[in-house]
Amino acid sequence: MSILAVAELKDGNLKKISKELTSAGQKLGGPVHIILFNGNDSHVSELHNSGADVVIKVNHKEFSPDSWANMITSIAKEMNAKVILMPHSLIGRDCAGKVAIQLNTNIIADVVEIKGNSDVLEIKKPIYSGKAFARLKVSSPVLITIRPNSQEVLENYQGKKEVKESKPEEGLVKVKFTNIQQVESGKVQLTDASIIVSGGRGIKGPENWPILQELADVLGAALGASRAAVDAGWIDHSHQVGQTGKTVSPNLYIACGISGAIQHLAGMGSSKIIVAINKDPDANIFKVATYGIVDDLFKVVPAITQEIKRLYS
Ligand SMILES: Cc1cc2nc3c(=O)[nH]c(=O)nc-3n(C[C@H](O)[C@H](O)[C@H](O)COP(=O)(O)OP(=O)(O)OC[C@H]3O[C@@H](n4cnc5c(N)ncnc54)[C@H](O)[C@@H]3O)c2cc1C
Structure with a gap:
């Protein structure tokens, strides 16, 4: 046994x-x-x-x-x-x-x-x-x-x-996979990532993903997103975290411009450390955050990226 x-x-x-x-x-x-x-x-x-x-x-x-x-x-x-x-x-x-x-x-x-x-x-x-x-x-x-x-x-x-x-018996097989198409979902797989940098409606538009991607790159992190960002067509659904997206449990989850709706928390609430960057001090995400930064993400994220680059250069 x-x-x-x-x-x-x-x-x-x-x-x-x-x-x-x-x-x-x-x-x-x-x-x-x-x-x-x-x-x-x-x-x-x-x-x-x-x-x-x-x-x-x-x-x-x-x-x-x-x-x-x-x-x-x-x-x-x-x-x-x-x-x-x-x-x-x-x-x-x-x-x-x-x-x-x-x-x-x-x-x-x-x-x-x-x-x-x-x-x-x-x-x-x-x-x-x-x-x-x-x-x-x-x-x-x-x-x-x-x-x-x-x-x-x-x-x-x-x-x-x-x-x-x-060599166990294959038994009765009703479903066969004929083809698996891989969706391009970034350099690091979301569900396996130990660090995730995630963006929401607060990033304002798809042209601003490079700001988050740069931070993700220096941390070796995967890129996540809220449903609002996905529904707006700013990023592919394969990046969505939450009830109707992926469930993740990284060591570090950095939520940028994400309000913290319950459906988003459903997908990332078991992250070990949550850092929230949001300019609204009453945003729900701060209720689950380990560390919170109340400020404009367009100021904060590049500053963190620069500091990490400086520390590890
Ligand atoms: C059945 C169902 C399933 C759902 N499934 C999911 C799911 O899987 N995943 C998911 O994420 N959502 C899901 N949702 C949607 C969910 O309810 C929210 O609508 C969504 O999570 C909101 O996304 P958001 O936080 O990016 O946007 P918002 O709620 O609009 O929040 C944007 C945040 O950005 C902040 N912000 C704006 N500008 C800046 C700035 N310059 N700097 C810093 N902060 C800024 C604002 O203060 C705000 O808090 C689902 C909803 C339903 C009904």
């Missing part, structure tokens, strides 16, 4: 959430097995170092939510997994419900904190679009999807470092 996690790759690289899952599994007492679809030796060693005792390699090039879910289910049954940890990502969410139904187990989605042990887990997750957090105590067996960037990553974990190959 152990903990089973599922790794995810993006453009040939292991997504950080995969290592967050193995680390979270060790927090629960392990041992941690992780399924790696189509991975290589370097992914295996990254997973071993971050808390995986056993990496189960599965060669299956074509992603399909049906076949991946069937394979995860079959491995979970075979090893009698108590806890299944999956990324709260597009792929994770696509498969998790199916796996939970097939295993007839409980599912808890979008978890940001996990404690306890693999028999009784203590869980924290946002509810009511991020207005509040629920704390739950749940007994295994259970399937949990974890919000990317919410967990610390173990380094230099010294476990069994075992590798297994598995």
